[in-house]
Each structure stands twice: as C-alpha cells, then as structure tokens.
Amino acid sequence: MCRNNINTIGQVIKKLIKNKKLSKRLDALNVLDVWNNIIGKDLEKYIKSTKFVDDKLYVKLRSSIVRNEMSYKKTQLIQRINKKLNKEVIKDIILK
Numbered sequence: 821m822c823r824n825n826i827n828t829i830g831q832v833i834k835k836l837i838k839n840k841k842l843s844k845r846l847d848a849l850n851v852l853d854v855w856n857n858i859i860g861k862d863l864e865k866y867i868k869s870t871k872f873v874d875d876k877l878y879v880k881l882r883s884s885i886v887r888n889e890m891s892y893k894k895t896q897l898i899q900r901i902n903k904k905l906n907k908e909v910i911k912d913i914i915l916k
Contacts, residue, residue: 847909848872854904858897875911877901887915 836842851872856864868880881887890897894913902908 847905850905851877851901851910854901858900858904872910875909877910877913878916879913880916890915 837846852870855870855877859867863886866881866883866886868882869878870880871878879890881890890913894915897913898910901910
C-alpha cells in the first residue's frame with residue numbers, strides 16, 4: 821500500500837512541475853540560486869537586491885565599479901546560468 825502512495829506522490833509532483841505558473845516560479849528560484857553560486861561571497865557584499873521577472877535578472881549594486889565590470893561579462897554570466905539550468909531561462913541581466 822505504501823509503495824502505491826509513493827508512486828502516486830511522484831506522479832503528482834511531476835504534474836505540478838509541468839504546471840506553467842509553478843514551473844516559472846521554480847525557474848526563478850533556480851536562477852537566483854545559480855546566480856548566488858556564480859558570483860560567490862566576494863561579490864555578494866556589493867549587491868543590494870536581485871529579482872527575476874519576465875526572463876530578466878534585475879541586480880541592484882552598491883558599486884558603480886562592480887556594475888561596470890559585470891556589464892562587460894553580462895553575456896558570459898547569462899550563458900553560465902542557462903548552462904547550469906540546462907535550458908534557456910534567462911535572456912538578459914539588468915544592472916542598476
């Protein structure tokens with residue numbers, strides 16, 4: 821009886837993940853997690869906030885120097901995030 825419940829729970833989870841609204845939210849959480857892993861602890865102190873909306877990652881920075889450096893590496897950062905997620909989730913990074 822327990823074995824059937826486990827299969828049913830697995831099937832329910834798969835159906836939930838296929839839900840478009842939920843999958844977009846999960847993608848947003850994954851993007852933020854991967855972003856934090858990529859930038860590391862050293863650059864994290866220069867970031868005020870991050871949010872992911874409509875295929876764009878918005879990053880507010882405390883330092884114009886860091887913003888300038890990141891703007892040069894924007895395409896590399898987008899590629900690294902999408903590669904880690906194994907799909908094209910992020911299209912642009914907006915640095916403020």
